[in-house]
Amino acid sequence: MTSAIPFPAAVEIEALRVDLDGTLATPSDPGYDTLRASWNLTFDQRPALVVEAADGDDVVAALGFAHEHGLTVTVQSTGHGAAETCDGGMLVCTGRLRDVEVDPVLRVARIGAGADWTDVLPRVAPHGLAPLLGFNPHVGVVGYTLLGGLGWLGRKHGLAVDSVRALDVVLPDATHLRVTADAEPDLFWALRGGASNFGVVVALELQLVEAPALFGGQILYPGARATQVIAAYADWIATAPEEVTSALAVVRIPAAPFVPEPLRGVTAVSISACALADPAAAEALLAPLRTLGDPLIDGFRPLTIGDLGHVAIEPADPMPAAGHSEVVGALTPALQALLAATAEGERPFAVVELRHLGGALGREGLPGPIARPAGELLFHAEAVTPPGPAGEAARGAIAELFEAVAPHVAGAPLPSFLGELVSGPERLAQAYTPAGRARLGTLKRRYDPDNRFRFGRPIPFDWAA
Numbered sequence: 001m002t003s004a005i006p007f008p009a010a011v012e013i014e015a016l017r018v019d020l021d022g023t024l025a026t027p028s029d030p031g032y033d034t035l036r037a038s039w040n041l042t043f044d045q046r047p048a049l050v051v052e053a054a055d056g057d058d059v060v061a062a063l064g065f066a067h068e069h070g071l072t073v074t075v076q077s078t079g080h081g082a083a084e085t086c087d088g089g090m091l092v093c094t095g096r097l098r099d100v101e102v103d104p105v106l107r108v109a110r111i112g113a114g115a116d117w118t119d120v121l122p123r124v125a126p127h128g129l130a131p132l133l134g135f136n137p138h139v140g141v142v143g144y145t146l147l148g149g150l151g152w153l154g155r156k157h158g159l160a161v162d163s164v165r166a167l168d169v170v171l172p173d174a175t176h177l178r179v180t181a182d183a184e185p186d187l188f189w190a191l192r193g194g195a196s197n198f199g200v201v202v203a204l205e206l207q208l209v210e211a212p213a214l215f216g217g218q219i220l221y222p223g224a225r226a227t228q229v230i231a232a233y234a235d236w237i238a239t240a241p242e243e244v245t246s247a248l249a250v251v252r253i254p255a256a257p258f259v260p261e262p263l264r265g266v267t268a269v270s271i272s273a274c275a276l277a278d279p280a281a282a283e284a285l286l287a288p289l290r291t292l293g294d295p296l297i298d299g300f301r302p303l304t305i306g307d308l309g310h311v312a313i314e315p316a317d318p319m320p321a322a323g324h325s326e327v328v329g330a331l332t333p334a335l336q337a338l339l340a341a342t343a344e345g346e347r348p349f350a351v352v353e354l355r356h357l358g359g360a361l362g363r364e365g366l367p368g369p370i371a372r373p374a375g376e377l378l379f380h381a382e383a384v385t386p387p388g389p390a391g392e393a394a395r396g397a398i399a400e401l402f403e404a405v406a407p408h409v410a411g412a413p414l415p416s417f418l419g420e421l422v423s424g425p426e427r428l429a430q431a432y433t434p435a436g437r438a439r440l441g442t443l444k445r446r447y448d449p450d451n452r453f454r455f456g457r458p459i460p461f462d463w464a465a
């Protein structure tokens with residue numbers, strides 16, 4: 001293992017182990033490989049030690065230790081957003097911090113940093129309340145929310161980052177704080193976009209929304225009809241109200257035993273949607289997408305809040321993956337043709353997707369560094385990228401696709417969708433407003449002067465104005 005940082009002696013590590021209610025693992029401990037694993041298997045991180053925190057005090061002890069010994073630190077919930085590997089440093093895992101408490105009167109949920117949406121939905125649904133969750137229920141609440149959070153109720157209620165009301169945070173110097181807009185305005189502004197650049201969040205408090213009636217699901221058409229389906233979608237989104245959030249995707253359905261025939265291994269065009277509307281209104285609203293003839297599956301149905309994790313069919317198991325996305329102005333004929341072409345032949349994409357933006361997603365929310373998406377759609381592609389030539393070819397295909405998308409780009413990408421294909425400060429910078437970048441740089445110098453949190457999309461000091 002290579003590290004420029006002096007590594008603490010075994011005796012000091014053992015003292016930390018005794019201090020913790022949670023688990024500490026070094027490369028020689030049996031739990032090390034399980035704890036260091038990321039959902040995205042591309043990132044084979046090899047930290048010098050892993051702390052799986054059992055509570056906020058464990059996070060304080062871990063960061064105090066890192067501060068004292070000059071260790072770099074990164075934090076992981078699920079590893080869906082893994083970026084640079086924290087080799088030789090400390091990895092703080094939040095997987096045991098999954099408590100969810102709901103205040104139905106204030107309509108606020110306090111959510112532990114290791115929770116995903118499957119932990120949250122059963123707790124909020126009995127109160128008729130919903131969080132602004134994303135498409136995949138297994139993505140971590142904190143990583144998704146702090147990096148923007150584009151989800152099912154977005155066109156009506158905006159980005160999830162605007163639903164944050166308070167954060168329980170341990171700073172790089174191990175100070176434990178409750179951060180609100182009033183109590184800690186600089187940190188409240190910076191964490192909602194800057195995420196782990198400013199420490200480890202132990203819990204988040206999120207504003208919930210009422211969802212008295214929900215309708216949605218997914219309809220699948222054969223890939224051979226991509227041109228027709230994409231054109232119908234382009235017409236439909238032109239007048240779709242804010243109550244409905246939707247996405248169209250060209251997908252390769254895996255040839256796996258759990259997939260029913262005749263879907264196994266086929267290319268399909270899916271339209272997924274979620275409407276805050278009663279069944280009669282939603283049926284009328286979605287009718288133009290359901291009357292194109294002969295779908296492979298029409299899964300639109302009334303939904304409960306608990307069903308929100310299953311509107312679309314999303315991957316669950318870890319995989320090596322790389323993706324990229326950009327916000328584009330409109331679904332022009334040229335973009336329609338580009339997307340339809342991805343349904344032809346043996347293209348290596350797992351999914352090429354358009355998410356409908358606009359509505360509250362394009363409006364200013366709480367003050368923060370994230371640039372609001374200015375275009376009508378997010379254009380996103382993802383591929384499975386095993387090590388070796390197949391993975392390289394897939395990465396190349398995504399790069400080539402986005403060369404063709406480039407003339408259609410309209411403004412900033414979302415931080416939660418920066419993807420793995422292009423990394424580094426220039427890509428990160430695109431996700432923030434110019435003033436946001438400068439203030440993030442200033443606050444990074446103030447709160448993490450030793451640049452201890454230098455992984456997972458680090459903010460460079462030289463952004464400071």
Ligand SMILES: Cc1cc2nc3c(=O)[nH]c(=O)nc-3n(C[C@H](O)[C@H](O)[C@H](O)COP(=O)(O)OP(=O)(O)OC[C@H]3O[C@@H](n4cnc5c(N)ncnc54)[C@H](O)[C@@H]3O)c2cc1C
Nearest residue numbers: 077078079080081082134135140143144150196201416456
């Ligand atoms: C299959 C899949 C589906 C997705 N769907 C959506 C979607 O619908 N909408 C959307 O907006 N995004 C989506 N994303 C992107 C996802 O929101 C980001 O990758 C997000 O960062 C993942 O968060 P995580 O906690 O699961 O991942 P992790 O890799 O564990 O964390 C990612 C980053 O989040 C920050 N973070 C995590 N925990 C903490 C903490 N306790 N304190 C401080 N910072 C922390 C850190 O910066 C960390 O590097 C998807 C990603 C995948 C792989």
